[in-house]
Amino acid sequence: METESGVLTGEHFLSGNEAFGEGALAAGCRFFAGYPITPSTEVAEHMAERLPQVGGIFIQMEDELASMNALLGAAWAGQKAMTATSGPGFSLMMENLGLGVVTETPCVIVNVQRGGPSTGLPTLVGQADMMQAKWGSHGPYEIIALSPSSPQECFDFTVKAFNLAEQYRTPVLVMGDEVVGHMTERVVIPPADKIERTPRRTPRVPPEKYLPYEPDPDGVPQMALAGQGYKMHITGLTHDRRGYPVISEEAQADMIGRLVEKIRKNREKITEYEEESCEDADVIVCSYGISARTSQLAIENARAEGIKVGVFRLIVVWPFPESKIDELAGKTKGFVVPEINCGQISLEVERCAHGKAKTILVPHAGGGTHNPDNILEAIRRAAA
Amino acid sequence: MIQQQESTIVEHHPMDVLLRQDRIPHIWCSGCGLGTSLTAFINAVRDCGIPLEKISVVSGIGCTGRVAGYLNLDSFHTTHGRALPFAVGLHLGNPSLKVIVFSGDGDLISIGGNHFIHTARKNMDITVICVNNFNYGMTGGQGAPTTPLGSRSTTTPYGNFEFPFNIPHLAAASGATYVARWTALDTRRLKNSMQEAILRRGFSVVEVISPCPTLFGRLNRLGTGLDMMKSYQENSVIRHGADPASVAMGKDGKIIVGKFVDIERPTYLDMMKQALGGRFNIPIPERSVDKTEIPMDGE
Ligand SMILES: Cc1ncc(C[n+]2csc(CCOP(=O)(O)OP(=O)(O)O)c2C)c(N)n1
Ligand code: SF4
Ligand SMILES: [Mg+2]
Numbered sequence: 091m092e093t094e095s096g097v098l099t100g101e102h103f104l105s106g107n108e109a110f111g112e113g114a115l116a117a118g119c120r121f122f123a124g125y126p127i128t129p130s131t132e133v134a135e136h137m138a139e140r141l142p143q144v145g146g147i148f149i150q151m152e153d154e155l156a157s158m159n160a161l162l163g164a165a166w167a168g169q170k171a172m173t174a175t176s177g178p179g180f181s182l183m184m185e186n187l188g189l190g191v192v193t194e195t196p197c198v199i200v201n202v203q204r205g206g207p208s209t210g211l212p213t214l215v216g217q218a219d220m221m222q223a224k225w226g227s228h229g230p231y232e233i234i235a236l237s238p239s240s241p242q243e244c245f246d247f248t249v250k251a252f253n254l255a256e257q258y259r260t261p262v263l264v265m266g267d268e269v270v271g272h273m274t275e276r277v278v279i280p281p282a283d284k285i286e287r288t289p290r291r292t293p294r295v296p297p298e299k300y301l302p303y304e305p306d307p308d309g310v311p312q313m314a315l316a317g318q319g320y321k322m323h324i325t326g327l328t329h330d331r332r333g334y335p336v337i338s339e340e341a342q343a344d345m346i347g348r349l350v351e352k353i354r355k356n357r358e359k360i361t362e363y364e365e366e367s368c369e370d371a372d373v374i375v376c377s378y379g380i381s382a383r384t385s386q387l388a389i390e391n392a393r394a395e396g397i398k399v400g401v402f403r404l405i406v407v408w409p410f411p412e413s414k415i416d417e418l419a420g421k422t423k424g425f426v427v428p429e430i431n432c433g434q435i436s437l438e439v440e441r442c443a444h445g446k447a448k449t450i451l452v453p454h455a456g457g458g459t460h461n462p463d464n465i466l467e468a469i470r471r472a473a474a
Numbered sequence: 475m476i477q478q479q480e481s482t483i484v485e486h487h488p489m490d491v492l493l494r495q496d497r498i499p500h501i502w503c504s505g506c507g508l509g510t511s512l513t514a515f516i517n518a519v520r521d522c523g524i525p526l527e528k529i530s531v532v533s534g535i536g537c538t539g540r541v542a543g544y545l546n547l548d549s550f551h552t553t554h555g556r557a558l559p560f561a562v563g564l565h566l567g568n569p570s571l572k573v574i575v576f577s578g579d580g581d582l583i584s585i586g587g588n589h590f591i592h593t594a595r596k597n598m599d600i601t602v603i604c605v606n607n608f609n610y611g612m613t614g615g616q617g618a619p620t621t622p623l624g625s626r627s628t629t630t631p632y633g634n635f636e637f638p639f640n641i642p643h644l645a646a647a648s649g650a651t652y653v654a655r656w657t658a659l660d661t662r663r664l665k666n667s668m669q670e671a672i673l674r675r676g677f678s679v680v681e682v683i684s685p686c687p688t689l690f691g692r693l694n695r696l697g698t699g700l701d702m703m704k705s706y707q708e709n710s711v712i713r714h715g716a717d718p719a720s721v722a723m724g725k726d727g728k729i730i731v732g733k734f735v736d737i738e739r740p741t742y743l744d745m746m747k748q749a750l751g752g753r754f755n756i757p758i759p760e761r762s763v764d765k766t767e768i769p770m771d772g773e
């Protein structure tokens with residue numbers, strides 16, 4: 091049942107890509123700018139159909155550079171804004187993802203990952219943009235990224251992404267993949283009043299007292315909107331708390347320190363994962379997205395062989411749950427990390443395990459999901 | 475003449491309201507045309523009658539791109555070439571705002587060229603002030619898509635052999651509904667034209683021919699900023715309504731200025747309302763517009 095709030099409360103069969111769109115609408119998103127690219131296009135198509143129905147604006151831009159900038163502009167006009175893309179488009183968005191980070195602009199970017207590099211495998215799956223999600227724009231910064239493993243999570247995590255974006259005033263990435271984006275499953279959409287929506291942190295002080303980058307105690311500043319009379323200056327140059335450009339080492343230290351700390355200091359509040367039977371596990375399979383699901387058969391088979399296997403599934407990938415991995419490393423022989431790339435999140439697991447447990451990557455170049463036998467074999471090696 | 479212009483600027487300093495005093499002095503070289511361009515703009519904003527809190531200015535990167543930072547308005551200094559798509563988001567995100575993009579020729583026409591033609595094509599209700607100094611000032615005088623044939627820049631040391639863009643023609647052909655060009659010397663007409671552009675509905679473009687004595691001027695032995703302004707005075711020909719295709723910067727040094735296009739065409743949001751309005755309730759606040767012509771000749 092459609093409600094005023096754009097929430098399709100009820101049970102549906104939705105593809106992951108449609109669920110990204112419904113999640114956005116449920117979170118209050120009323121602006122989508124995008125550019126068609128397989129395998130994310132259905133998100134844009136769904137939003138083109140749905141946004142007018144709820145009084146929102148869909149616009150197809152001339153490219154992904156433009157889409158990313160349009161999101162930022164719309165956010166400063168007060169909108170909750172989203173785009174969706176895949177590999178090559180994600181690369182084009184990196185330039186102004188950085189602008190979003192440094193101007194502290196809340197918005198959500200969905201990446202339905204496909205095989206790369208370059209044009210790569212337009213229609214086939216990949217998970218090789220995970221480090222790009224973390225480091226893809228130049229310069230030092232921290233980012234928030236989530237990874238759904240099902241259409242239900244495409245819905246839930248998109249809502250979460252919007253809330254994190256508002257809470258921490260930052261672009262948030264939802265790192266989907268082709269398989270999850272294109273699979274159709276049951277998605278339960280709660281009643282509108284059961285959906286949490288974090289409002290924009292607009293100024294609580296009058297214009298004469300307002301400093302665009304003076305942080306609240308949690309490290310996040312209040313955000314005036316264009317047209318409210320605050321006459322703020324917002325720049326991609328390194329700036330002081332007034333928002334004015336300052337080209338100095340000190341200003342950089344102050345600004346970057348705060349940008350990085352607002353995520354790092356709140357890491358425990360932001361990180362989220364699912365943990366099962368990890369306490370006394372011989373081996374912990376650490377995964378995310380579609381690879382968390384392809385691991386399941388391997389895990390059952392390994393357990394049938396008598397290996398105690400724990401499951402650690404990342405929900406929030408960035409910031410990475412460093413202390414949790416460190417803690418688990420002290421209790422297990424090894425981590426097995428299946429991912430559709432040649433080693434990205436596995437490097438983080440290895441780093442955070444501090445040599446206390448081994449880390450075995452189960453790589454995949456992309457274009458398909460893992461053969462569970464390869465994961466099983468890695469579990470056996472880790473347990474040995 | 476030029477002396478008098480400058481004293482006018484000083485006298486006009488209700489600029490105080492529209493400039494961020496705590497950011498002055500600005501970074502621009504003496505003799506640069508950006509000062510007078512900004513003065514004209516501030517006067518246009520002051521006189522256009524739109525409440526100041528409803529005006530947002532968006533710039534890209536470059537010497538011109540610094541304009542946003544000096545204005546005491548909601549102002550956004552984005553990335554190189556991306557002012558327009560950012561402005562599109564601002565405009566559609568809150569259509570009651572008047573969104574103005576103020577940026578350089580390289581920013582808008584080279585790296586931002588694709589955004590420029592598509593924003594014009596869609597007839598977004600946005601005003602563009604494009605300061606054309608025929609080169610990349612900020613990065614030290616490199617060639618731009620506006621650099622005239624034969625001109626020197628640091629990346630065309632033997633003389634430019636690329637054909638340049640004729641900005642009014644590009645704007646008009648892409649769908650702009652208001653297109654004008656003035657020099658940074660003629661601040662009165664420039665101001666009036668900016669004011670008209672701001673008050674029109676649709677994609678309006680004002681090109682400002684502006685001296686960059688430090689780089690383009692020096693590399694091409696054009697003298698000081700004052701000398702360059704003098705040459706504008708000698709070579710400008712006002713030709714309202716001229717076919718934009720005919721106003722390319724000529725080899726003869728003539729600069730054809732004037733209002734070339736001033737037409738009505740439904741904007742992006744008009745078209746959207748027409749297509750969807752019957753079926754859906756999309757709340758689109760109107761911004762106030764004014765079609766009054768401001769006389770730009772005589773006196
Ligand atoms: C992506 C990117 N490429 C290059 C630059 C370097 N850059 C800064 S300003 C500029 C050219 C500006 O020229 P124009 O828009 O004509 O402005 P002007 O300085 O002449 O006013 C360039 C190339 C940049 N900042 N970003
Ligand atoms: S370099 Fe040229 S455009 Fe830039 S401030 Fe100096 S004179 Fe003006
Ligand atoms: Mg220039």
